[in-house]
Amino acid sequence: MMLNKRAVYIYQVSATFFLISLILNLQPIIITTLYIMTFITLYVIAGSRELKKILKEDFIQTLSISPNPATINHEVRIRGSVSLKKWGGFPAKIEIDLGDLYLVRGSNVWTGALSAGREILIEFEAKSDDVGIQFIGPLRAAVFDPLGILVRELEIHPRTAILFLRSTKLISQPITHSRSRYPSPGLSKNPFVGLEHEYRISLPEIHEPQARRIDWRRVARSAGEEVYVKQFDKLKRADLAIFIGSGFDIELPDDGIVEAEILQQVLLVTLSHIREGTRIWLTKYLGGGEFVTALLGYSSFGLKLMEAEDIPRNLRVIYLTRFIEDDEIDVIKQLMRSRSLDPILIAINLGGELIKYYGRERALKIIEAEDRRLRLNADRTGLQYSITDIEGLQETLRRLLSFRRRV
């Protein structure tokens, strides 16, 4: 419960003039300002009881985003609906927080009188320039007393994640019809249907791959008569959580935001290495021990990001980081311990990007220094880890997911 901003200003002006008039002993102004202060205080004491009765549970609300995942610089339609189960006649302001998105059309705020059963609709279009996990919401309702002096703010719907990608087409999606009632991303169980990414690994003959896992149509022979076979990547069944750690919110002059590239690559590899029915949670580290999570789903229109307040226990986790936040190591340890997670830690060395802008020697020194720093931090986590750069991320992920082979 708090005072309306305008009522606060009135009280502040009254109190300031009250103090000045006390010093100057200006009786009429002392009386006037004191009267206003008394009125506000007594009104607040008398009027707060009614507002306190209104609870978050008294609201019925929905918040839908379409499309999600979305493409940067393309409009996303956001629709929020709110209605009150009981009470009524209260002036209210309902707002959907835009986060880092910017409004294109419509309004994210509604102001008026709330009454039981009346559905309030807030529809608008917004877009984002930045790739990555963005958030819309929370949906907040500010309920006022009839005079508008007191306000009770309620967060009636949590914030919802929107995944902005450079292009949604870059992500491979299942090409077969799902038999599942609640389809999720992942490849079909049908062994004869696959995507290009499945056939990429080459192994020398001496490795003797299992015959049933060889794609015989793609057997090749090199100039030295050495036989190569192309093997299917193993598809994962287990549910997965992808954590985007600290240090990716930087922009490279030619390649845009690093987080965008990382996300795009991670999703590209992950979605083509999981089996139908596998669930993926996307989680972002916000700093200060805080994470936000969204569940990647699949609908008839393609990929879909859904709300998820938390991740379940015993998950397979891919944690990508640059160890920029000081407290991140402790947070990772705590997270893995408390949830019994099975982690794959990938530290990204961005030093390689510097070769484009600095001399090779200088860049190599930076790469080495960054590598040392990443190793030092990764060792402190006590987890198994891989260190890679942006270019090698896809291959690293692919090997880790399919064969648990660290690079």
Next chain:
Amino acid sequence: MKPFEKILLTLICLPSIYSSIMAFKALKAPDLFLFMGFVGLVLMVLSKYIVDVIVAMLYVPAIASFTLFLLNNPQPIIGLAAGYIIASTLILPIIAFNQDSPHTYLAIYLISIFLDMNLLAASKPPITSTLLLRNLFYGLRGFHGVMDPIFSIMIAPSVAALLYHIFRLIRPSTSTMISSHRSLIVLLLSALPILGLTILSRYSPGYAWISSIILGLILTISLVLHLNLG
């Protein structure tokens, strides 16, 4: 402006109207330029800045008085300035009436009341426009308010109208101070300690002053505690 708003504005301006009348009444002899200055400024605002009115009522007297000032006759320009100062107490709440922010209007109103008190203190008959100006500026240093009972009475309806107006500007709201039973009851209850203070100030201004501080502190602390702990 709707008739209701005109009544509201008149009520808010009551202390200023009273202090202006008292300033005119205190004049030893009628001063044409002082009157022209007052009327010119008030008409300019009431006519919503019509060019003809501004030229006739503002520029003509200003040029005339300035010409006379150059001809070594400063009295008209002093009279005009005194007229402007008297009018300023009245036009401040009028100009700011359509302000959207209630706290700005409240601040302007309180400044206007302060100017009214200063004007009343400076209007000790018999005065001339020169004396009025001198009293106004020199009086500010040793100014300790005014105890005019009629002025205090005028403030009561003025504050009631002011409260109605400023709390009407708080949005969003579904009722006004008059339409809400709770606000009417609280309005009357709030008047009780203020009435007590006013009575106390008649008999012991020192105790009233200390009581004001205590009441102000109690109110602020109660408000903060209630909002944070309640």
